[in-house]
Amino acid sequence: xxxxxxxxxxxxxxxxxxxxxxxxxxxxxxxxxxxxxxxxxxxxxxxxxxxxxxxxxxxxxxxxxxxxxxxxxxxxxxxxxxxxxxxxxxxxxxxxxxxxxxxxxxxxxxxxxxxxxxxxxxxxxxxxxxxxxxxxxxxxxxxxxxxxxxxxxxxxxxxxxxxxxxxxxxxxxxxxxxxxxxxxxxxxxxxxxxxxxxxxxxxxxxxxxxxxxxxxxxxxxxxxxxxxxxxxxxxxxxxxxxxxxxxxxxxxxxxxxxxxxxxxxxxxxxxxxxxxxxxxxxxxxxxxxxxxxxxxxxxxxxxxxxxxxxxxxxxxxxxxxx
Amino acid sequence: xxxxxxxxxxxxxxxxxxxxxxxxxxxxxxxxxxxxxxxxxxxxxxxxxxxxxxxxxxxxxxxxxxxxxxxxxxxxxxxxxxxxxxxxxxxxxxxxxxxxxxxxxxxxxxxxxxxxxxxxxxxxxxxxxxxxxxxxxxxxxxxxxxxxxxxxxxxxxxxxxxxxxxxxxxxxxxxxxxxxxxxxxxxxxxxxxxxxxxxxxxxxxxxxxxxxxxxxxxxxxxxxxxxxxxxxxxxxxxxxxxxxxxxxxxxxxxxxxxxxxxxxxxxxxxxxxxxxxxxxxxxxxxxxxxxxxxxxxxxxxxxxxxxxxxxxxxxxxxxxxxxxxxxxxxxxxxx
Numbered sequence: 001x002x003x004x005x006x007x008x009x010x011x012x013x014x015x016x017x018x019x020x021x022x023x024x025x026x027x028x029x030x031x032x033x034x035x036x037x038x039x040x041x042x043x044x045x046x047x048x049x050x051x052x053x054x055x056x057x058x059x060x061x062x063x064x065x066x067x068x069x070x071x072x073x074x075x076x077x078x079x080x081x082x083x084x085x086x087x088x089x090x091x092x093x094x095x096x097x098x099x100x101x102x103x104x105x106x107x108x109x110x111x112x113x114x115x116x117x118x119x120x121x122x123x124x125x126x127x128x129x130x131x132x133x134x135x136x137x138x139x140x141x142x143x144x145x146x147x148x149x150x151x152x153x154x155x156x157x158x159x160x161x162x163x164x165x166x167x168x169x170x171x172x173x174x175x176x177x178x179x180x181x182x183x184x185x186x187x188x189x190x191x192x193x194x195x196x197x198x199x200x201x202x203x204x205x206x207x208x209x210x211x212x213x214x215x216x217x218x219x220x221x222x223x224x225x226x227x228x229x230x231x232x233x234x235x236x237x238x239x240x241x242x243x244x245x246x247x248x249x250x251x252x253x254x255x256x257x258x259x260x261x262x263x264x265x266x267x268x269x270x271x272x273x274x275x276x277x278x279x280x281x282x283x284x285x286x287x288x289x290x291x292x293x294x295x296x297x298x299x300x301x302x303x304x305x306x307x308x309x310x311x312x313x314x315x316x317x318x319x320x321x322x
Numbered sequence: 323x324x325x326x327x328x329x330x331x332x333x334x335x336x337x338x339x340x341x342x343x344x345x346x347x348x349x350x351x352x353x354x355x356x357x358x359x360x361x362x363x364x365x366x367x368x369x370x371x372x373x374x375x376x377x378x379x380x381x382x383x384x385x386x387x388x389x390x391x392x393x394x395x396x397x398x399x400x401x402x403x404x405x406x407x408x409x410x411x412x413x414x415x416x417x418x419x420x421x422x423x424x425x426x427x428x429x430x431x432x433x434x435x436x437x438x439x440x441x442x443x444x445x446x447x448x449x450x451x452x453x454x455x456x457x458x459x460x461x462x463x464x465x466x467x468x469x470x471x472x473x474x475x476x477x478x479x480x481x482x483x484x485x486x487x488x489x490x491x492x493x494x495x496x497x498x499x500x501x502x503x504x505x506x507x508x509x510x511x512x513x514x515x516x517x518x519x520x521x522x523x524x525x526x527x528x529x530x531x532x533x534x535x536x537x538x539x540x541x542x543x544x545x546x547x548x549x550x551x552x553x554x555x556x557x558x559x560x561x562x563x564x565x566x567x568x569x570x571x572x573x574x575x576x577x578x579x580x581x582x583x584x585x586x587x588x589x590x591x592x593x594x595x596x597x598x599x600x601x602x603x604x605x606x607x608x609x610x611x612x613x614x615x616x617x618x619x620x621x622x623x624x625x626x627x628x629x630x631x632x633x634x635x636x637x638x639x640x641x642x643x644x645x646x647x648x649x650x651x652x653x654x655x656x657x
Contacts, residue, residue, distance in 0.1 A: 061397065093434030102400075102433035109400060109437070113424050119393015120425065126394055127401040130379050137397070150420075153390030160385065315435040316468055318492040 005052050008277055010208045011268045012286055013048035017068050018265060019290035020077065023298045024067065024084055024098070028243035032085055032302075037098055038065040042206075042238030045264035046170055047072045049211025049233075050138075053219045057135040059107035059124035061117040064099045065170075066110035069140055073108040075101065081297055087304045094307040095315060115148030117141055118167060122154045125163040125222075136164040136222040144175030146189050158228035159196035165228040166218050167198075170205065172237040177249035189232040198228040205233030206264040209271075236262045330517055335367040335504045337478040337517045338444075341485035342369060342406065344521045346376050349404060352489055353380040355391050356408030356444075365410055366446060366504040388418035395441050396425045404440040406489065412447040412460045412498060426494045427469030441495075442488045448500035448545055448595060449643050454631035457639075459544065462594075462601035464496045465572045471495040471526055472572040476503070476547040477514025480570060483524035490523060500545040512551055513568075527574030531583070535565035538653055539583040541606060542593040543569040550593055552646035553653060562657045572602055580606060581613040589656045590619055593644050594626035601626065625652040 005013075021041045027033035040047065047068025054060070054073065062069040070080055075091070083090030084098040091101050099112035107124065111117050121139030128135040145151055146169055158165040169189045173180055186192055193200030199221040203214040211233055218229035236258035240247040247255075265287075272278040314320065332340070346352045354360075354369055354376075360383040363370030373381035384391040388409060395405040409415065415422070422443060429437045449457040464472045471493050475481040481499065488495035508515040513532045532547060533554050542550045547568045554564035565583050569576060584590040590610060592603040603624035611618065625644055633639055644652075 059397070059401070091434075092432060092436065095434045096432040100432040102429070102437050104400065104433075104436055107401070109429075109433075111425060113420060116393060116420060116425065119390050119421060120397040120400070122390065123394040123397015123399070123403075123405075124401050125397075127398055127403060149417075150389050150393065153385070153387035154393065157385060157387060157390050157394070315431045315433075317471075318430065318435075318438060 005212070007209055007268060007272060010048045010051065010212060011265070011272060011283070012290070013051050014044040014208060014265050014268060015287045015290040016293065017044045017047050017071055019287070019294040020067060020071065020081065022291070023081065023294040025243065026298070027085055033098065034086070035097060037243045038241065039239045039243065040065050040068040042258070042263065043170055043172060043235045044068060045208040045211050046168070046205050046233050046235060049208050049215050053212070053216045054138070055135065056106070057133060059121060059135065059137040060140065061121040061124070061137070062108070062110040062140040063114065063117055063142065063145065064110070064112045066099070066101060066140070070101055070103070070108055070110070073106050075103045075106055075108050077297060078301070082301050082304060085301050086306060087301060088307040089304045115141060115145040115150035117145070118154035119150050122158060122163065122165055125158060125165040129161070129163050134223055136166055136219055138166045138168055140168045140170065142169060142175070143171040143173065143180045143189065144183070146192070147175070147183055155196040155198060155228060155230070159198055162225065162227040164222040164225065166222045167228060167230045168215070169230065169232045171232050171234045173234070174237065174250065176241045190230060193230045196228060196230070198230045199226070200230040200232070202232040202234065205235035206262045206267055208264055208268055330519070331508045332478055332517050333505050333507045334475070334478050334481045334499065335364070335370070337482040338368040338485050338499060339363070339370050339372060340517070341482040342489070343372055343375060345486055345489040346372065346380065348521070349489070351402060351404045352406060353382065353398070353403060354406045354408065355382050355384055355395060357384055357386055357410050359383060359408050364408065366501065368444070368499065368504060369408065388414060389421060392418040392421040393425070396421055396429070396439070399439050399441050400437060404489065406442040406444055409443060409445040411456050412445040413455050413458050415445070415460060415463070422470070423467045427467050430493070431469060438492050439494045440492050442497055443494065444497045444499065446501045446504065447498045448502050449632060449639065450501045451636065451639060453634035457632040459498065459596045461496070461498055461572045462596045465602065469494070470573060473497045473526060473570065474544045474572060475499065475570070476544055476568050477511050478508050478517045479514035480524060482517050483522050484526070484570065486521060487523040487526050491526065495526070498544070502545045511548075513547065524570065526571050527576055529567050529569045529576035529579040531565060531579070532568050533564065533566040535563040535587070537563040537587055538589040538591060538656055539565050539567065539580065539587045540591045540593060540649070540653065541567045541569060541580050543572070544595060546593055546595050546644055549644065549646035550649055553649035556646065556650050557653050557657070562653060564653060575606065575609065577606070577609045577613055581610045584610050585614055585618060588618065588620040590622040591652055591656055592624050592626070593649055593652065594624070595644060596627060597629055598624060598626035599629050621656045623652055623656050625649060
């Protein structure tokens with residue numbers, strides 16, 4: 001049974017997600033996070049649209065850009081941010097980092113290899129199908145990932161065996177620098193669904209209400225035992241592919257227009273004001289409160305120790321220390 | 323050995339299928355995924371009878387989608403299962419290596435010890451005249467990637483015991499069965515021919531001395547144990563007493579057993595059906611020298627597949643794959 005959230009509640013989720021990403025951005029700029037960092041700023045409507053549709057037994061397997069899906073799956077923010085900040089108290093004791101969070105209790109994980117999330121989600125889907133547990137598995141990928149062989153293999157297996165797999169495709173228009181039209185034989189990802197006997201929809205992924213409705217439908221389809229669902233959510237990545245990306249491959253005008261028209265938070269704010277459900281002051285307070293929450297969390301994480309170098313060889317094998 | 327087990331004349335595939343069946347009975351979390359593993363029972367028969375016994379959910383024929391179903395095994399392991407994935411030929415590793423070395427090998431580490439990957443990647447390797455794309459062994463490749471255990475049985479007894487251990491292991495195990503052994507029967511073996519019907523395991527990381535000797539230590543594994551024993555017999559006639567050690571696993575590598583022997587014989591020969599360079603043979607020699615000191619060996623040698631794709635024609639294949647004659651020559655060069 002999926003919880004129905006109000007637009008205002010989803011706006012709060014989006015504000016918290018953005019503030020979380022901004023807290024990460026700080027670490028990239030300060031080099032406290034010393035490796036690649038991929039942020040979902042601009043893609044919050046998809047993360048917040050997932051909230052409420054999933055049950056604890058469902059699984060989510062995400063990508064290199066995974067923070068918002070982790071939050072949507074209920075991964076606690078403290079160990080999640082701690083892991084991103086490379087702390088011993090992080091979700092993976094600082095061994096995984098921001099691209100490889102594992103929360104087994106919540107059936108959440110991610111992989112940094114584009115396309116590989118789908119196969120892992122397929123394993124959860126197979127387990128659910130064998131056990132008749134009714135759980136679904138969400139494999140997240142992007143407009144780049146859908147061109148991998150792994151995507152095709154996983155979708156085909158899910159279709160052939162009618163497994164409860166939801167392929168959630170965040171189509172932000174660019175596979176790093178190459179636009180979708182240069183990469184895909186089809187204009188949309190959703191239109192590939194008949195090849196996999198999959199339910200499909202394409203939705204405006206910057207409209208949180210539209211995403212929530214479509215995602216709930218996709219999950220419902222997979223849960224009902226009718227095979228895989230393919231949900232394509234279009235959006236725009238406001239940051240570079242990674243922090244530090246000069247981002248010279250996207251036309252300046254396109255990015256400015258996207259920031260103006262496709263910011264999922266601003267879109268929700270405008271609608272809430274038009275509907276009379278919130279005032280500008282209310283909404284500013286929500287954003288401020290989210291910022292304060294994440295800043296407080298960040299301050300706490302900064303006080304935590306980094307992993308002891310003597311533990312660098314732990315956890316290679318089950319018996320190998322740690 | 324009871325009279326009854328003494329009469330069993332299993333082939334190696336049957337020993338493997340027997341082990342998988344016993345383990346699947348013992349642990350309902352074990353399931354088998356792969357091409358032709360169910361209805362056919364495996365192209366070499368190493369999963370024969372299992373689908374009939376355990377059903378088509380636990381013994382699942384997959385499409386030719388190795389990357390997809392190896393990814394599935396990762397998800398199943400995260401969900402608490404213990405999948406055995408069959409990669410029909412080890413040479414096909416190019417299409418699913420991504421999930422093997424980026425997920426199966428690394429997830430335990432990357433999760434700070436939280437995730438376990440009790441997955442067996444069972445795959446057929448070794449030369450049977452099928453040329454460059456269907457004859458490799460590649461255990462050195464897996465051993466090079468941290469996080470994978472690598473088992474290579476040489477006889478029916480070890481095939482069953484190492485499979486039981488692999489399926490019991492909480493770490494991922496690459497189990498490389500030799501195509502040249504799978505259809506060989508107990509009576510074809512001088513070592514490890516008897517296979518008890520009951521369950522037993524062989525500790526991963528423990529080599530075994532299959533022939534005691536005092537003049538030269540010959541270390542090998544897999545099918546090459548057979549020509550190595552034949553070579554040792556030949557050399558005995560010539561007055562050289564060869565100790566033959568079967569490594570059984572590449573990871574963990576039992577350096578202690580090899581070093582103990584080499585310290586006595588002061589002559590070490592590693593014979594490897596895998597490629598020569600950057601592989602098991604050099605690794606083992608160096609580790610023995612690190613363990614005993616650089617002056618411990620009077621002579622050492624490596625006899626491995628030269629760095630060349632495996633040729634099709636028999637005359638060319640025989641020129642590159644270690645045989646009893648070529649092993650004998652390598653021993654004479656050390657003695």
